Structure formats: structure tokens, C-alpha cells
Amino acid sequence: MIIDLRSDTVTKPTSQMKEAMWSAEVGDDVMGDDPTVNALQEKAARLFGMEDALFCPSGTMTNQLAIRVHTQPGSDVICDKHSHIYLYEGGGIMLNSFSSVKLMDGDRGRLTAAQVAEAISPENDIHSTITRLVSLENTMNKGGGSYYDINEIKSIKQVCLDKKIPLHLDGARLFNALAETGELPVQYGQVFDSISICLSKGLGCPVGSLLIGSTQAITKARRFRKLMGGGWRQAGFLAAAGIYALDHHVERLKEDHIRARAIGDIFLKKSEVTELFPVDTNIVIIRLEEQISETDYVQKLAGKGIKAVTFGKNLVRFVTHHDFTDNHLEEMRKRLA
Numbered sequence: 001m002i003i004d005l006r007s008d009t010v011t012k013p014t015s016q017m018k019e020a021m022w023s024a025e026v027g028d029d030v031m032g033d034d035p036t037v038n039a040l041q042e043k044a045a046r047l048f049g050m051e052d053a054l055f056c057p058s059g060t061m062t063n064q065l066a067i068r069v070h071t072q073p074g075s076d077v078i079c080d081k082h083s084h085i086y087l088y089e090g091g092g093i094m095l096n097s098f099s100s101v102k103l104m105d106g107d108r109g110r111l112t113a114a115q116v117a118e119a120i121s122p123e124n125d126i127h128s129t130i131t132r133l134v135s136l137e138n139t140m141n142k143g144g145g146s147y148y149d150i151n152e153i154k155s156i157k158q159v160c161l162d163k164k165i166p167l168h169l170d171g172a173r174l175f176n177a178l179a180e181t182g183e184l185p186v187q188y189g190q191v192f193d194s195i196s197i198c199l200s201k202g203l204g205c206p207v208g209s210l211l212i213g214s215t216q217a218i219t220k221a222r223r224f225r226k227l228m229g230g231g232w233r234q235a236g237f238l239a240a241a242g243i244y245a246l247d248h249h250v251e252r253l254k255e256d257h258i259r260a261r262a263i264g265d266i267f268l269k270k271s272e273v274t275e276l277f278p279v280d281t282n283i284v285i286i287r288l289e290e291q292i293s294e295t296d297y298v299q300k301l302a303g304k305g306i307k308a309v310t311f312g313k314n315l316v317r318f319v320t321h322h323d324f325t326d327n328h329l330e331e332m333r334k335r336l337a
Contacts, residue, residue, distance in 0.1 A: 008321035026236035036236030048189030073098035075132035082142035109140030113155035145283030147177035
């Protein structure tokens, strides 16, 4: 038994999801007539109380499309220094949107309204970039799956409204946050100008993400998606997986969180572990003793049939998911005993 905790992207479609995929009615999405893609987009927009949505291959694309739509060349994006849009999207902000970044030092990746207000470029300063977008991430990958208090998000939104700056959410694992807070997607649709959600992480789809926003924003994003080579044809087979996941895989996310906390407890008892990041959702990050190489440690775990990833100096990350069961957890206990 291989225990794969490298990411929640390693899941395979369930038999029920496969059945939904292969029975999907399809068309040509570039021409706008794939009924299953259209149904997924309408479902997502309705779920968040927003006007429209766009189905894309990846969360990187949905984030980059949002940035491209909201910014102009020479502008800047305010985000945390550990944001996925900055660290893990290949410099796309600069390459795709010709924009800079203002990096904030948040609390495990979470910004405050005061930080955002202070970071906004002064008006009429010809020496400065022009702030065109604020981007938050929820849950925060590098923060160990930390999530926002929605009241702080509302305060950030007010700052953005006062300065007429759009607010974007990288919500790749937003449903993990909602599973803990009990909040509804529509509450997020009320405060963000655009939202990116990933279907192939906690929700267990084989591929795909959605960008949700206004009709005007999504119309622009659809054009930029085409320019990026992101137009696809009979994508309804993949969209059907997304519909199935939204209907059947959201409620069970708390199970992943329970198992993640159990993994945290296992490593907290290990002498080589000096710190366990708070386990808020489905991400577990441990810090090793200074003299222990994170690369060597991951290789040692692989020798026991446990896959994880390095996450910085002396840091190792584990992510629970749909395919990691209680049986896997018990087997992991035995192998690490």
C-alpha cells in the first residue's frame, strides 16, 4: 500500500464520478455549445450568487485570467508573500499581465485590512505603480491550510471599495475553509469581485478549475483564455466530474481534516520534529531539527511507502484527500511507530 500525501491533486475519480463523466452530453465549448460545461458554469455561478463562471484546465489559469482582467500593464497586485499566485504560478503576474506585486507579511498568509490599506499605492505618485488588485488566498497553502475570518475579509473589502480596487480570491481550497466555518459560498460571492475554485484538489476531480465573477469579467476572461490556448472542445466529460463533485464531495471534506489532525498528532510525538504548524484543515506541515535535511527525510518516508513533499528549509508537507482513508491512516501509524 502506497500512502500518497504529496497533495490532494493525486486523487482518482470514483466509479460514480466516472459513470457521470462517460454519460455526459457534450458539445464544442469554444463555440459555447457544450451543455455540460454550461451547466457546470451556471451551477457554480448560482452557488456563489455571482453572474457567470468559466471552466478552465487549472487554478493557475483561473487566477492568472482574473489578474489579467482586473489589472493593466504597470500596475501592482497586493498579496501575501507566500501566495500561490506569486510563488507557484511561474511568474505569470509579470508575464501575462505586465504587473508587479506588493508582498505583505500576513499571519500564516492571512492579510488584515490595515495591511492592505497601508500597501495601496498613493494616488498621483508618478514614481509608483498603481494598485489595481488585492488578492487573498483561502485556505492558505503555505500557511498550513489556515483560513480567514470572514469579518476580516469584509473589512478588506471595504478598503477596496473606498479605493475602487477589485478584490480577488484564490479559493483553490475554499470549500475546506467553508467546511470548518459553516459559511456559505454565497457569502463569499458577496464580497469578492472574482473567485477561483479548484475542482481537482479536495473535491477529487481529475482536472479543472472555475473562475466566477461578473458577466463582464468572465466575458473578458473567456477571450484571454483563448489567447492562452485554454479553449477546449468536448470538455463536458470533465465538467460532469465537477458537477458530481459539487453535489457529492463537499460534505465529506471534514473527514480529511480529522485525518490531517491525526497525522499531526503522530508527528508531534516524533523527537526529530521541532514544530507542527496548526492543523486547521487538510494540510499538515512539520519543521524538522536543523541538522535534518527535509529532502533526506522525505526520501526516508518514501522508503516506508509514505509520499510527502519538501516545503522549504527543514519543512515537510502532507495533504489529506478523498483517497486517504482510515485504513491508510492506521497503516501510516504502524509504519511510523
